[in-house]
Amino acid sequence: MGWWDVADLWYGGFGSVKSGIEEEWDGSWDGKWDEIGLNFVAPRSGDAIFASVERVNSELFTLTYGAIVRQLLTDLEEVEEVNKQLDQMGYNIGVRLVDEFLAKSNVSRCVDFKETTEVIAKVGFKMFLGVTASVTNWDADGTSCSLILEDNPLVDFVELPDTCQGLYYCNIISGVIRGALEMVSMKTEVSWVRDMLRGDDVFELHVKLLKQVPEEYPYKDDE
Amino acid sequence: MVREVAESCVESLLTEIVSQYCNGFYANKPDLAARRIEAIGYQVGHQLSERYTMERPRFSDHLEAIKFICKDFWSELFKKQIDNLKTNHRGTFVLQDNKFRWLSRVSVAPSSENTGSIQDPSAMAESKEAQATGMYLYFPCGIIRGALSNLGIPCAVSADISNLPACSFVIRIKA
Amino acid sequence: MIVCVAVVGHQNNPLYIQSFTEADDALKLHHIVHCSLDVVDERVNNPKRSGPTLNETFLGLLYPTENYKVYGYLTNTKVKFILVTTDLDVRDADVRNFFRRFHSAYVDAVSNPFHVPGKKITSRTFAERVSGIVKSFGLSSAG
Numbered sequence: 001m002g003w004w005d006v007a008d009l010w011y012g013g014f015g016s017v018k019s020g021i022e023e024e025w026d027g028s029w030d031g032k033w034d035e036i037g038l039n040f041v042a043p044r045s046g047d048a049i050f051a052s053v054e055r056v057n058s059e060l061f062t063l064t065y066g067a068i069v070r071q072l073l074t075d076l077e078e079v080e081e082v083n084k085q086l087d088q089m090g091y092n093i094g095v096r097l098v099d100e101f102l103a104k105s106n107v108s109r110c111v112d113f114k115e116t117t118e119v120i121a122k123v124g125f126k127m128f129l130g131v132t133a134s135v136t137n138w139d140a141d142g143t144s145c146s147l148i149l150e151d152n153p154l155v156d157f158v159e160l161p162d163t164c165q166g167l168y169y170c171n172i173i174s175g176v177i178r179g180a181l182e183m184v185s186m187k188t189e190v191s192w193v194r195d196m197l198r199g200d201d202v203f204e205l206h207v208k209l210l211k212q213v214p215e216e217y218p219y220k221d222d223e
Numbered sequence: 224m225v226r227e228v229a230e231s232c233v234e235s236l237l238t239e240i241v242s243q244y245c246n247g248f249y250a251n252k253p254d255l256a257a258r259r260i261e262a263i264g265y266q267v268g269h270q271l272s273e274r275y276t277m278e279r280p281r282f283s284d285h286l287e288a289i290k291f292i293c294k295d296f297w298s299e300l301f302k303k304q305i306d307n308l309k310t311n312h313r314g315t316f317v318l319q320d321n322k323f324r325w326l327s328r329v330s331v332a333p334s335s336e337n338t339g340s341i342q343d344p345s346a347m348a349e350s351k352e353a354q355a356t357g358m359y360l361y362f363p364c365g366i367i368r369g370a371l372s373n374l375g376i377p378c379a380v381s382a383d384i385s386n387l388p389a390c391s392f393v394i395r396i397k398a
Numbered sequence: 399m400i401v402c403v404a405v406v407g408h409q410n411n412p413l414y415i416q417s418f419t420e421a422d423d424a425l426k427l428h429h430i431v432h433c434s435l436d437v438v439d440e441r442v443n444n445p446k447r448s449g450p451t452l453n454e455t456f457l458g459l460l461y462p463t464e465n466y467k468v469y470g471y472l473t474n475t476k477v478k479f480i481l482v483t484t485d486l487d488v489r490d491a492d493v494r495n496f497f498r499r500f501h502s503a504y505v506d507a508v509s510n511p512f513h514v515p516g517k518k519i520t521s522r523t524f525a526e527r528v529s530g531i532v533k534s535f536g537l538s539s540a541g
Contacts, residue, residue, distance in 0.1 A: 054230040056229075056230045056232075057225060057226075058228045059271065061228045061232050063266075063270050063511070064237075066512075068240055071262060071266075088243075089240075093235040093236075096238075100231060128228065128229045129229075130227055158510055158511060159510050269515060272474075273475055273508055276475065280453040280454050280455065281473075283453055374474060374475060375475070
């Protein structure tokens, strides 16, 4: 009886069923049909997702962030404390946003650090901020790299006063990345290398993988 | 082309400032936390009114400015206008948004199963969630006050959510 | 040629004033700007006199002196812009175009989160944009 197994379909593709088998089998089959499921849902591009999410005028976002930074400077006084606070707020946001990100992007959980940072740069940044980042400067063992951001809606209209030279104005972004990566089991250290508010030509974030917790055993310590 | 970001960016910031100011810095001083959140909104409103009035003639009276807040200004922020405007002709205006976006998205419908079902306002009033909601509202109140005061109209703004998901902003112009 | 531009707050406090002349006549120009503020107030408080330009941000020619023409603009937020030029034959469209671009630069400057409302505008970006707008004055046609 002419029957082929699933493997043939995969290796040969749909159009290359052997002719001899076709002649022998008329296509009837009284047994059970099983759905194989062509689960080929491709990850969506950043542009496509950004076009589909609810969007707002970026001015509201930019000015709100600016007002928060200024209020924090008034309340915390020390620039260093403000940097920490922005990073913490970003971390909390990253932890929360990761689910929305995975759901809307069809990105299956990335296992590889390299792949993950690419997805953050190309899809993550686009989906939330409407801009893309690029990834460069990989080290030899693939555990650290740079995210380059040439356009950043957070800093529209912003000029740092001389009294705030130690301020990492965009520190919320590094926190978001750290938080989001931690939710996919990658513990990282994220720091600023270049900052357009300090006269550099781009924003550059250095992302270093400290430890990757294997996803299969997330509760290992508890057992 | 108008530059845009995902709405969840703004919501994330709102959630964070409310949680930082209410649970962090001023955990035991909700009035101070409220004042800070209002101040952040005030600065935003002040700046936005400068931007959004750029291409238009000056307002000749208070009502014209209030109408601007209800129409153009609200549309820029929420892609809809205020649904109802009332006044007592003694300097108080009530602006009602029948489905205030920041309430429906930010706090009242969290990721729980409640999404889609009608919230019971009386139950809400008792919950901690209602307190958090109240805190969120200091932000849009600050925005309105900042915008109007930059247009030369000093006022006090409060919010009323006894009629969820509608939200009314009450503007009292200082004589 | 534009010789001076100024931004003045609603309590007639100077927020930005910049002259563009080689000569040492800054003091004289500041005086001209100062005098023009009264004319702005008068125009706004007696709108009948400004006729068709009722409530328009562009206030037109405030007053001519022997050597200068002084134009004014009042934003919705009660901030005054003053323009002093030595050109005696100025097209209205050019002045309107100037104020439109100047207003846009001003709005971006006060959108800086570190700018304090009512305080002087110290932004370098603003100064650069203003000098660009001043240089191109009259070059572009109505727009």
